[in-house]
Amino acid sequence: MHNVRNIGLLGCGVVGGGVVSALSQNRDHLLQHCGVSFDIVKIAVRDLERSRVDSVQREWLCDNWRDVCEHPEIDIVIEAMGGVDPAFEAVKTALERGKHVITANKELLATYGRELYAIAQANGVTVLCEASALGGVPxxxxxxxxxxxxxxxxxxxxxxxxxxxxxxxxxxxxxxxxxxxxxxxxxxxxxxxxxxxxxxxxxxxxxxxxxxxxxxxxxxxxxxxxxxxxxxxxxxxxxxxxxxxxxxxxxxxxxxxxxxxxxxxxxxxxxxxxxxxxxxxxxxxxxxxxxxxxxxxxxxxxGSFATASAIVEDLVRLATTANQPRCVHxxxxxxxPVRYPAYLVVHRRYTSHRVGPYTVPFENTALASVDYVGPTSLGVECWVIQGERAHVEQWTAHLAGLCHGEVRWYPFVEAPKAYPAGLPVQHLDASLRFVAAE
Incomplete structure (x- = not known):
């Protein structure tokens, strides 16, 4: 005999409607491969008369979230309301009533996550939130x-x-x-x-x-x-x-x-x-x-189906003992702030004024390396700097005080391994002199 889990939804817009469609579309697949039947009991919405996806049945709809969160037959509540109010109160109520909760609401979890996880643990239930991180990416x-x-x-x-x-x-x-x-x-x-x-x-x-x-x-x-x-x-x-x-x-x-x-x-x-x-x-x-x-x-x-996919995967995870989430303390x-491995400093030349590699002093040995890069056709000159961020910011401020035009900087997520062929580059060597790249 297959496992039946009764579902309640809070919200039936893009996300909630996608969940209903996904459960309807893959109902037989879930039964065959997971041995689970997910039956929707109630869906709380703001507007009972608004048009919905075809798979939503009129008798499921209600306009009070308490009718979902306090329903005695519902095992799992899916929160797809968005925002913090009244989502927090609704999720809190569901957890206190011993119901598992699945949510895609990153704002709710970022604001009240620690409190909600504590309530879940105290009541022997689980909060899952795969869709709240990177949508359909698990x-x-x-x-x-x-x-x-x-x-x-x-x-x-x-x-x-x-x-x-x-x-x-x-x-x-x-x-x-x-x-x-x-x-x-x-x-x-x-x-x-x-x-x-x-x-x-x-x-x-x-x-x-x-x-x-x-x-x-x-x-x-x-x-x-x-x-x-x-x-x-x-x-x-x-x-x-x-x-x-x-x-x-x-x-x-x-x-x-x-x-x-x-x-x-x-x-x-x-x-x-x-x-x-x-x-x-x-x-x-x-x-x-x-x-x-x-x-x-x-x-x-x-997208509705990317988010719905993550929510339904969480449903399966709750319904199958092999995939229960581990307890995290x-x-x-x-x-x-992040310590990035390298930084690009850009001088935008609004006139013909060029700072050049030798204008800025480099007595600060905290800068591990400095490359002067010249994409001259773009009207800019650049420095790629590896070193502590605070020293890079100080150096950038000093440069801004020396030159005409705008100075801005971007970090590198990873230091460049090489520059494109033909790009003019000069490296600062150990004697603090710029030498042409090979």
């Missing part, structure tokens, strides 16, 4: 199971499909940020108010969730450095490409044992890095661990 399941024998040292992710789409369009067709954003909104990838995505907040919430699974560490939202993409322009894209790189909005966290380093910001990704080729609305995660090395996960990060650590 990264939390992998972090919970595959890396149990490894110590994860670093996670690096493209975690926001909207920003990645915008940056891809800017690079491919040299459209402006505003033009690419308008395209994203027209295609349904960006909201009318896109600030949550383009300012990096969405990726920051997701990085909090990844840190919990990867490092068993609770991180406050405001402790994570966060820089968005509105200031990135097409000239930045051209400079990056001249160096054999692409600009991506990347969420990074690294654990050194005592401190967690975490940042979300646009960075330069060299061609040899796995995130270089992740375009459009796709998401990706690189996991660096002490035994296995680097493992990469990539796939669709947005989290801790709190100090959080500092």
């Amino acid at each position: 990264v939390l399941h992998a972090l919970d199971h595959y890396f149990a024998a490894n110590r994860i040292q670093k996670v690096t992710a493209i975690a926001n499909g909207t920003s990645n789409y915008i940056l891809t369009r800017m690079r491919e067709d040299r459209v402006t940020f505003a033009e690419a954003l308008a395209e994203a909104q027209q295609a349904g990838y960006a909201e009318a108010d896109p600030s949550f995505d383009v300012l990096g907040q969405d990726a920051r919430f997701k990085l909090q969730i990844l840190c919990r699974s990867a490092f068993a560490t609770e991180v406050a939202t405001d402790d994570i450095e966060c820089v968005g993409i509105p200031d990135v322009d097409t000239q930045d894209m051209e400079v990056a490409e001249s160096l054999g790189c692409r600009i991506r909005l990347v969420a990074t966290a690294e654990d050194d044992g005592e401190v967690l380093h975490a940042s979300v910001r646009p960075v330069l990704v060299p061609a040899h890095h796995p995130l270089y080729a992740v375009d459009g609305v796709n998401n990706a995660l690189c996991v660096d661990a002490d035994i296995v090395g680097q493992v990469v996960y990539a796939g669709p990060g947005a 989290t801790r709190v650590k100090p959080v500092h």
Whole structure:
């Protein structure tokens, strides 16, 4: 006899409707391969008269979330409301009533995750949230199971499909940020108010969730450095490409044992890095661990079926004893910005004034290496610097005081191994003199 689990949904918009469609479409497959029948009992919605996907039955609908969270026959509640209020109260109530909860709500988990996990543990139930991290990419399941024998040292992710789409369009067709954003909104990838995505907040919430699974560490939202993409322009894209790189909005966290380093910001990704080729609305995660090395996960990060896929996988995980999540005892650590391996400093020359390699003093030996790079056709001059971030920032401020034009900097997610052929490069040698590259 197959296993029957009764389901209640909170919300039936893009995500909730996708879940209903996925369960209907793959009902026979789930029965055959997993031995589980997921039966929807109730769906709480704001508007009872709004049109729904064809597989939604009218008798399932109600307009009070308590009718779902307090229903005696419901085993698992899927939260697809979004936001924090009333989602927090609804999830809290469901957990206190002894119901498992599955959610795609990264804002809820980033704000109240620690409290909700404690309530779940106290009531002998589980919170699962695969869809809250990278949409349809099964990264939390992998972090919970595959890396149990490894110590994860670093996670690096493209975690926001909207920003990645915008940056891809800017690079491919040299459209402006505003033009690419308008395209994203027209295609349904960006909201009318896109600030949550383009300012990096969405990726920051997701990085909090990844840190919990990867490092068993609770991180406050405001402790994570966060820089968005509105200031990135097409000239930045051209400079990056001249160096054999692409600009991506990347969420990074690294654990050194005592401190967690975490940042979300646009960075330069060299061609040899796995995130270089992740375009459009796709998401990706690189996991660096002490035994296995680097493992990469990539796939669709947005859309009703990508999210629904992750939610249904969580349903199966709850219903099959072989896939129960392991217990994670989290801790709190100090959080500092990421220590990137290299930085690009760009001087935009609005006049014919050129700083040149010898103008800036290099007495600071904390800078491990400095390369002066000359993509002269772009009206810029660049320095690729490896060293402590604080020293790079001091050096950049000093440069800004010496020259006409604008000085800006980007970190590299990984130091460049080589520069494109034909690019003029001068290296700072041990005697603090610039010498031409071979």
